Amino acid sequence: MANPVPYTPDMETVEPDEAETVRGLEEQFRIILETTSQDYGHAVRSVHAKGHGIARGTLTVADGLPPELAQGLFATPGRYEAILRISTNAGDILDDSVRLSRGVALKILGVEGERLPESEGDGTQDFLMVNGPAFPAPTPEKFLANLKLLARTTDKAEGAKKALSAVLRTFEAALEAVGSQSTTLVSLGGARPVHPLGATYFSQTPFRYGDYVAKFQLVPISTIKDYADETINATGRPDAIRENVNEVLAVQGGTWELRVQLCTDLETMPVEDPTVVWDEEASQFRTVATLNVPPQTAWENGVSESVEDALFFSPWRGLAAHRPLGGVNRARKDTYHMSGEYRAKFNGCPFHDIRQLSELPQATAAE
Numbered sequence: 617m618a619n620p621v622p623y624t625p626d627m628e629t630v631e632p633d634e635a636e637t638v639r640g641l642e643e644q645f646r647i648i649l650e651t652t653s654q655d656y657g658h659a660v661r662s663v664h665a666k667g668h669g670i671a672r673g674t675l676t677v678a679d680g681l682p683p684e685l686a687q688g689l690f691a692t693p694g695r696y697e698a699i700l701r702i703s704t705n706a707g708d709i710l711d712d713s714v715r716l717s718r719g720v721a722l723k724i725l726g727v728e729g730e731r732l733p734e735s736e737g738d739g740t741q742d743f744l745m746v747n748g749p750a751f752p753a754p755t756p757e758k759f760l761a762n763l764k765l766l767a768r769t770t771d772k773a774e775g776a777k778k779a780l781s782a783v784l785r786t787f788e789a790a791l792e793a794v795g796s797q798s799t800t801l802v803s804l805g806g807a808r809p810v811h812p813l814g815a816t817y818f819s820q821t822p823f824r825y826g827d828y829v830a831k832f833q834l835v836p837i838s839t840i841k842d843y844a845d846e847t848i849n850a851t852g853r854p855d856a857i858r859e860n861v862n863e864v865l866a867v868q869g870g871t872w873e874l875r876v877q878l879c880t881d882l883e884t885m886p887v888e889d890p891t892v893v894w895d896e897e898a899s900q901f902r903t904v905a906t907l908n909v910p911p912q913t914a915w916e917n918g919v920s921e922s923v924e925d926a927l928f929f930s931p932w933r934g935l936a937a938h939r940p941l942g943g944v945n946r947a948r949k950d951t952y953h954m955s956g957e958y959r960a961k962f963n964g965c966p967f968h969d970i971r972q973l974s975e976l977p978q979a980t981a982a983e
Contacts, residue, residue, distance in 0.1 A: 617899055620684050620828040620878035627829065627887045628941060637756040641951045644763040648707040649958050651767075656709070659962035660924075662955040664703040664719050666710065668812060669861040669914030670923050671700045672973050675724050675874070677905045684878060687826025688937030689727060689741050690904045697725040697973045698907060701927065702812050702861060702914070705746065707766060712850035712857050718747040718812040720834060721929040722874075722907070725972060730936040734953070738969040741934040743874075745817035745834055747810065751890035756947040809850065812857060813864050814843025821890045822879065823931070824939040829879040829887065831894060833901045838871035840864060858915045869911040875901035887942050922977040928956040928967040 631637075645662040653659040660666075679693040686692070701723075704716040724741040731738065753759040819832040836844070843864070850856035864870070877899050879885045885894040914920075930952040931940040940948070960966045970976065 617878075618880040620880055620899075621882055621885075622827055623824050623829050627882065628946075629888055629943075630946070631756075631943065634756055634943065634946065637760055638947050638950055640760045641756070641763060641947055642954050644760065644767045645951050645955050646958065647767045649955060649962075652708050653958075653962050659959040660707075660709060661959065662707045664705050664721070665707050667701055667703050667915070667920065667924050668857040669700075669702040669865065670920055670927070671702075671865060671870075671909045671912060671914050672976075673698050673700060673869075673907055673909035675722075675905050675907050678903060681904060684828060685876065685902060685904050687828065688729070688824075688935050689724065690876075691826070696727065699723040699725070699927065699970070699973070699976070700907065700909060701929065702857075704857070711854040712809075712848070713854075715807045715809045717807045718810060718815050718817075720745050720812075720817050722834065723927070723929060723970070725970060727935065732932055732934055732936055732939060735933045738933055739971055740969060741938065742929045742931060743819065743832055743834075744929055744931050745819050745832065747812070747815040747817050749818045749820065749893045751820040751944055753944065754889045754891040756943045759944055759947055809847045811843040811846040811848055811860060811864075813840040813861060813870055814846055816844075819931075821931070821945045822885075822887050822941045823945075824937060824941060825876060825878065826937045829941060830876040831879075833875040833877065834907070835873045835875060835901075836870060837873050837906075839868055840870040861914050865909065865914045866911055870909045872907040872909075873903045874905040874907060875903050877901045890942060890944050919977050925959075925963055925965045926967065926976060927970070928960075930956070 648662045649659060652665065675696045675698040677690050677692070677694050677696075681690060699722070701721040703719045703721070704710075704712075705719055706714070706716055710716070722743040722745070724743075725739065727739055727741045753762050814836060816836070817834040822829050822831050835841075848856050848860050853859065877894055877896070879887075879894070880899045884892075884898065886892050930948070931945060932949045932952065940946070956967055
């Protein structure tokens with residue numbers, strides 16, 4: 617593998633109108649939040665609103681990492697408590713028969729080191745990932761255009777969304793059959809309804825990796841990897857994903873590897889365009905830590921909703937050594953914070969830094 621490119625601040629290019637674009641994103645997020653909070657009488661996330669499981673586990677940083685991988689959180693071996701949230705990407709709570717991308721948010725607790733701005737009082741490192749390697753928008757402006765479409769369809773007839781999802785899935789499946797994919801069709805409801813525990817997840821956007829730059833990946837390695845080709849039939853089962861995730865995690869738990877892909881060429885692995893998938897032949901994903909989730913109940917009605925309210929995830933909560941990079945990541949900073957503050961104020965439940973797993977409401981232990 618070629619040598620990784622050293623990180624320098626001039627890798628990023630801030631466009632003159634970026635602040636205006638961020639204000640536009642905040643406006644669209646607010647439209648989604650106000651619509652859904654009026655519908656539910658409770659504020660939910662403006663993206664990835666529906667949680668399908670919240671699992672508690674341990675992240676173990678590997679011993680003996682080479683210097684280019686022993687960076688930031690991964691500079692020294694160690695064990696950390698961790699929280700894994702499984703979700704789908706819409707800003708409203710939909711029937712699971714609407715075929716959407718799967719997402720995970722991983723929060724590592726008890727992390728020490730120089731913090732990102734406005735994260736100084738925290739002790740966590742957040743990683744947000746989706747089960748596809750490319751972000752659907754190359755720039756903040758395109759991100760805003762996509763979000764306007766999602767805002768307009770929030771709170772529209774669910775029956776129409778289910779019908780549209782079936783049509784979009786037909787077109788997307790045809791593309792996949794010839795080795796292609798449309799991130800637009802996937803984001804609008806044409807995603808393959810995969811089992812989230814068997815999926816591989818990607819940060820899509822790049823991050824500082826100590827002295828270098830990297831993207832992240834989360835890969836199942838225990839027997840849950842056998843679900844990689846499984847799909848979930850949600851016909852007549854509005855919460856099918858929660859049911860299937862519970863069924864598996866209650867019996868066997870799960871183990872994942874957290875991997876990083878170092879940037880080795882800024883021309884072919886750009887920082888400012890997350891629609892470009894970095895070539896794995898030029899720089900493969902390499903394991904830096906292992907996430908272990910013991911058998912447990914991942915979703916319990918009446919308990920998990922309180923956990924949802926208590927948790928806030930953002931790529932900007934973490935170490936300065938893992939600073940989010942690129943325009944899309946910069947656009948997420950203030951918008952995610954605004955969304956979290958809206959949710960906290962509406963629900964009367966201010967979010968706070970979770971220091972240890974025992975602070976969260978506890979679900980019934982799996983038998």
